[in-house]
Amino acid sequence: MSASYTARDSATMLRRNLLHIRRYPSLSIILVAQPIVFLLVFVYVFGGTLGAGLPGQDGGAGRGDYLVFITPGILFMTVASVALGTAISTATDMTTGIIARFRAMNIARVSVLTGHVLGAVIRTGFAVVVVTAFAFLLGFRSDAGPLRWLGAIGLLILIAFSLTWLTVGLGLAADSVETASNTPLFLMILPFVSSAFVPTDAMPAGLRQFAQHQPFTPMIDTLRALVTGAPTGSELWFSIGWCVAIALLGYLWSRRLFLRVPAK
Amino acid sequence: MTATDPAIEVSGLTKSYGDHTVLDGVDLTVPGGAVYALLGPNGAGKTTVVNILATLLTPDDGEIRVAGFDVRRQPAEVRAAIGVTGQFSAIDELLTGAENLRLMADLAHLERARATTAVTVMLARFDLVDVADRRARTYSGGEKRRLDLAMTLLARPRLIFLDEPTAGLDPRSRRDLWAIVREQVSDGVTVLLTTQYLEEADQLADRIGVLDNGRLVAEGTAAELKRRVPGGHVSVQFHATVGLAAAAAAHPAATTDAEALTLQVPSDGSIAGLRRVLDGLDDDGVAGLTVSSADLDDVFLALTGRAAKVPAAEVPAAQAPAAERIPA
Numbered sequence: 001m002s003a004s005y006t007a008r009d010s011a012t013m014l015r016r017n018l019l020h021i022r023r024y025p026s027l028s029i030i031l032v033a034q035p036i037v038f039l040l041v042f043v044y045v046f047g048g049t050l051g052a053g054l055p056g057q058d059g060g061a062g063r064g065d066y067l068v069f070i071t072p073g074i075l076f077m078t079v080a081s082v083a084l085g086t087a088i089s090t091a092t093d094m095t096t097g098i099i100a101r102f103r104a105m106n107i108a109r110v111s112v113l114t115g116h117v118l119g120a121v122i123r124t125g126f127a128v129v130v131v132t133a134f135a136f137l138l139g140f141r142s143d144a145g146p147l148r149w150l151g152a153i154g155l156l157i158l159i160a161f162s163l164t165w166l167t168v169g170l171g172l173a174a175d176s177v178e179t180a181s182n183t184p185l186f187l188m189i190l191p192f193v194s195s196a197f198v199p200t201d202a203m204p205a206g207l208r209q210f211a212q213h214q215p216f217t218p219m220i221d222t223l224r225a226l227v228t229g230a231p232t233g234s235e236l237w238f239s240i241g242w243c244v245a246i247a248l249l250g251y252l253w254s255r256r257l258f259l260r261v262p263a264k
Numbered sequence: 265m266t267a268t269d270p271a272i273e274v275s276g277l278t279k280s281y282g283d284h285t286v287l288d289g290v291d292l293t294v295p296g297g298a299v300y301a302l303l304g305p306n307g308a309g310k311t312t313v314v315n316i317l318a319t320l321l322t323p324d325d326g327e328i329r330v331a332g333f334d335v336r337r338q339p340a341e342v343r344a345a346i347g348v349t350g351q352f353s354a355i356d357e358l359l360t361g362a363e364n365l366r367l368m369a370d371l372a373h374l375e376r377a378r379a380t381t382a383v384t385v386m387l388a389r390f391d392l393v394d395v396a397d398r399r400a401r402t403y404s405g406g407e408k409r410r411l412d413l414a415m416t417l418l419a420r421p422r423l424i425f426l427d428e429p430t431a432g433l434d435p436r437s438r439r440d441l442w443a444i445v446r447e448q449v450s451d452g453v454t455v456l457l458t459t460q461y462l463e464e465a466d467q468l469a470d471r472i473g474v475l476d477n478g479r480l481v482a483e484g485t486a487a488e489l490k491r492r493v494p495g496g497h498v499s500v501q502f503h504a505t506v507g508l509a510a511a512a513a514a515h516p517a518a519t520t521d522a523e524a525l526t527l528q529v530p531s532d533g534s535i536a537g538l539r540r541v542l543d544g545l546d547d548d549g550v551a552g553l554t555v556s557s558a559d560l561d562d563v564f565l566a567l568t569g570r571a572a573k574v575p576a577a578e579v580p581a582a583q584a585p586a587a588e589r590i591p592a
Binding site: 005008009012015016019020023024096097098100101102103104105106107 | 318319320340341343344346348350352353354355356357358359363367370371373399415416
């Protein structure tokens with residue numbers, strides 16, 4: 001199988017997945033609604049109190065500052081939410097008869113998965129645009145120039161790419177669609193033990209160490225630095241490193257699961 | 265692969281799952297351009313054979329060549345030569361019929377203009393023009409099966425596998441599908457199909473292999489196989505035990521079902537044979553009469569000495585226990 005066929009088959013499978021996304025809009029709506037609900041709850045329910053506790057606020061402005069603080073975390077949650085949806089759609093796809101047809105065809109087989117990943121990245125792009133617009137609507141303002149926004153978009157795409165390869169693997173490994181909707185939930189929980197919602201310094205010792213060193217924290221910190229105009233520092237390289245590592249592992253794992261001859 | 269080379273060559277094919285042996289040394293050869301039917305009940309191993317030949321399953325042992333290529337060492341070449349339509353519809357239900365066919369054209373790496381032509385031709389040929397832009401989810405069983413087959417045939421494979429292609433279809437859709445298969449054969453395509461119905465194998469196949477418990481127990485043309493089967497039977501139902509007993513005495517080879525008051529007399533289906541049965545019967549004593557020709561059950565019985573494991577619901581009560589019907 002030549003490289004040009006691999007690219008062509010992947011493009012074909014991407015078109016197939018984009019049609020699926022268009023034909024099944026309710027999943028996209030739920031996936032985008034999730035982070036928006038988080039944003040609303042955190043800003044309007046918890047935001048007054050949490051904002052007052054942000055370093056350097058001295059009980060001042062509060063809610064508006066908190067919106068600025070959590071928007072990057074919410075953007076990360078958006079990516080995680082769409083990735084979770086990809087585990088479900090991959091697992092659902094595997095239950096359909098057409099997958100057996102693809103397996104018996106002379107095509108680049110991994111393109112079935114590449115189609116899911118690329119489709120998910122595009123879906124993430126839309127979701128991120130909607131959620132960002134919503135944050136601006138609530139009063140989010142940023143001094144970051146276009147170059148920094150480009151950087152943030154690039155990083156979000158990279159995060160989406162890596163988390164999606166992981167969730168495609170989770171979708172393939174799941175024995176049912178229900179399982180596939182549960183196993184990736186850690187992607188939605190781990191951000192709570194990171195710098196997404198509160199600074200890690202506020203956490204007790206053991207938790208703080210975990211929060212500071214888990215892979216999502218540098219990603220969220222870098223996003224925050226990019227969209228607020230702060231220096232990114234070494235966190236940027238940690239983020240890229242984690243993304244590449246997760247993407248590579250997810251890809252190799254998914255590929256192995258998919259190419260493995262089914263037991264029955 | 266030329267028309268004279270075997271399209272499929274299998275020798276010593278075995279496959280088991282743990283202790284459960286599914287295929288126990290299958291040998292079969294299908295010449296290019298032929299139609300070969302694998303006949304057998306559920307669980308005989310038909311689908312396993314197809315899946316191994318289609319590179320979807322790895323065999324435990326055996327020499328298997330499809331379209332001249334070794335299924336284990338050259339799976340890509342095998343896949344390029346074959347088309348597979350399985351028992352479960354292999355269509356994308358979220359896409360329309362036209363989009364499904366387009367997907368196949370793109371995956372066959374046809375150039376844009378040829379792909380468009382191929383889609384149009386297949387829609388027309390498989391009578392799907394009216395539903396081309398509807399999602400496949402809304403298709404009827406027959407439409408789904410036609411789309412499925414159109415997707416398999418779009419890239420013009422030289423060898424196609426059809427795994428129980430007419431399962432669950434109404435009689436008209438079944439005949440439509442047979443016509444499509446015959447059309448392929450006249451184009452020189454080699455067909456391996458599996459079926460539970462002797463009639464289907466009879467209608468389509470040049471050669472029939474009877475698969476039972478993972479072994480090929482018989483092979484031949486439909487006529488050859490039928491010659492090995494004692495044929496059908498005549499079932500006579502009586503009003504009373506007296507008539508049944510008298511008739512049973514006159515036909516020692518027959519099977520008596522005392523509860524149903526039924527006598528089953530083996531018959532070759534000829535008029536003479538039927539007359540012999542009728543001659544001994546008293547008009548007043550007979551409640552009903554059925555003439556059955558040889559069916560899969562009879563073929564199985566004759567070849568394996570026991571009834572086919574056809575699901576209970578499909579076996580008329582009067583035929584059970586079937587094993588007693590055949591004279592030793």
